[in-house]
Amino acid sequence: MFIDTTAPAKAVPAEDLFPSWRGREPYRDRLGDVSEALRRSHEGLDAAIEALPFERFEAASRSKASVFKYNEVPPAAAALAEALPEQLRSPWLCALLLWNIERFEERFAASGFDGEFKLHYADCFHRVFDQIEADPDFADLSKDSFHKDLWLVRMVMIPAFAQVWWPHSGLSAKDVIRSGIGSAAYVFLRCGGRQPFLEGHTHDPVAKAYWNENGWREALRLAALVLPALPEARGVFGTAWFYDPAVKEISPRIAFAQDLQVGRGAHRLKIGSNEGAITNATATSAERRNRYRDGTYLPTDYAVIWSRKDIREAYGC
Structure with missing residues (x-):
């Protein structure tokens, strides 16, 4: 089991305020399980990921401007997603979320954020896992809520x-x-x-x-x-x-x-x-x-x- 040695040992207010909060629950093992289940249940997903690597989509998605809207997809990125087979578009976007979560530790270490935020991102990741398990179709570039989740797992x-x-x-x-x-x-x-x-x-x-x-x-x-x-x-x-x-x-x-x-x-x-x-x-x-x-x-x-x-x-x- 992944042991998070850099999370803050001190108590945080969320532990007393919110019964449903899961920031202390390890997420690494669950990340692998959700990823494997997603691939098993969607034939052709691996081929779609090979045809459109996540790095390519991410490079096309990010703006160099200091101020920009989180829910506006650059045309180049939108075209890449649109080219995916329709039945694999949402599963591919779910896999993109998981790919970003997999890179969280390195990004967090470079962020300068207070260690408490590591727990709040973990709470967010568990919710994303729940959504993927319940219905991968929630991943849709036309939905404001999905964009928020995508920028959350990107740690932006x-x-x-x-x-x-x-x-x-x-x-x-x-x-x-x-x-x-x-x-x-x-x-x-x-x-x-x-x-x-x-x-x-x-x-x-x-x-x-x-x-x-x-x-x-x-x-x-x-x-x-x-x-x-x-x-x-x-x-x-x-x-x-x-x-x-x-x-x-x-x-x-x-x-x-x-x-x-x-x-x-x-x-x-x-x-x-x-x-x-x-x-x-x-x-x-x-x-x-x-x-x-x-x-x-x-x-x-x-x-x-x-x-x-x-x-x-x-x-x-």
């Missing part, structure tokens, strides 16, 4: 319970300037610029277990903890309808997402209402749907921004 996106942090993001100059002199001063003076930032995203496969007050508290602490290894990052931010001040009165049970940030050093700026904000805000709440329909609530996106200095001070990292 950072797992952090209620959020996953994307380190290649930036703030819109138009949004910052339109919000007024206070926002511009915070971004350009306090943060030192509008890019690159860590941007928080909700990841649906873990939302049920981790999108809660403890999950948010840990997400922000881990963002602060990872910043020393990312010296180019100006700070962290997220954009969502649930940062709207009106949501605290309509849906007080999720007010923690604001309360853990606004008033503790973070800066909030208004982005505006749009179709995405309306769809997301009304999807899971009859109260918000009814208020939107009767005109007493307009779902509106806000951004919450932390300079790296402010979030590290707030979360003691």
Whole structure:
């Protein structure tokens, strides 16, 4: 059995906060078992991997830009995947996830990340194994959730319970300037610029277990903890309808997402209402749907921004 000698021996908050967390469970033996089962159950997969080596796809997938979207596949990479036999496309993408997990130890050693993150990636890997075993068809380049998993196993996106942090993001100059002199001063003076930032995203496969007050508290602490290894990052931010001040009165049970940030050093700026904000805000709440329909609530996106200095001070990292 693989023994992880470099994982932190100290207890971490997740061990008390989240019963389903599996960061201490060894993943190496399971990696081999899942890989073998995937190949046995999909005839022709080995030939597909030989025809399209993972290294070739990865080289075509990565951007040289410091800021880019995690869910936009470069045309060259998309064409490579499209050329695979349709029935083997999802199994090949699953095998790509496993190939990246196999290289995690070397990447982590070179990352400069605090040792605690090794455990959080292990928790993520066990979930990916579960998904591959349950239904390999989840691996689909048209799905936002799959892209998050792919960047997680590449050790570029950072797992952090209620959020996953994307380190290649930036703030819109138009949004910052339109919000007024206070926002511009915070971004350009306090943060030192509008890019690159860590941007928080909700990841649906873990939302049920981790999108809660403890999950948010840990997400922000881990963002602060990872910043020393990312010296180019100006700070962290997220954009969502649930940062709207009106949501605290309509849906007080999720007010923690604001309360853990606004008033503790973070800066909030208004982005505006749009179709995405309306769809997301009304999807899971009859109260918000009814208020939107009767005109007493307009779902509106806000951004919450932390300079790296402010979030590290707030979360003691």
